[in-house]
Amino acid sequence: NAGVTQTPKFQVLKTGQSMTLQCAQDMNHEYMSWYRQDPGMGLRLIHYSVGAGITDQGEVPNGYNVSRSTTEDFPLRLLSAAPSQTSVYFCASRTSPGTGLYEQYFGPGTRLTVT
């Protein structure tokens, strides 16, 4: 199992550009989430999904879109990049309730700089 994978590892964007951060997991997890990590702020939830076709907003959703067409993939789209979106982005996944397993697995992260 590769676990949770993210691409790219690093990205530099100009203000106003759009891009998609990719996230995939091969553990057949239903729950997937996107977080951003800023210095001194811990991690903050952007969007999450409890299964294919179902997404919801987290704490800081503005400027980001998500969709979940398959169980494996959960891409995060930046619509019009702003310097305030400079951050490290982590994708995570876990099994659904009822399994008795609550472990969250995090991907390696994407470091994004917006100039």
Added chain:
Amino acid sequence: ELKVEQNPLFLSMQEGKNYTIYCNYSTTSDRLYWYRQDPGKSLESLFVLLSNGAVKQEGRLMASLDTKARLSTLHITAAVHDLSATYFCAVTPQGGSEKLVFGKGTKLTVNP
């Protein structure tokens, strides 16, 4: 709104000493997580605590949960340099929400 506070935010300690990191949260919770993060790396899961009085131990780290006080502790016993990292607690609000809320992290430095 669920808020999670960790203290201290920075901790410098000598090898061989004991210390405790505290995690307070503001509303009732379903689960509490502890994670470790090394510089430039992802988060590594340490513990998941589900119920009042839960205690889990792994090596020199022991985590406990008091849901009545809304407090979790991460106790470090006889610290070694390899434990230097940032430690995060994270909480899910009660009711089955997946909205995991993180504390700001405790940066631990263990000096020889």
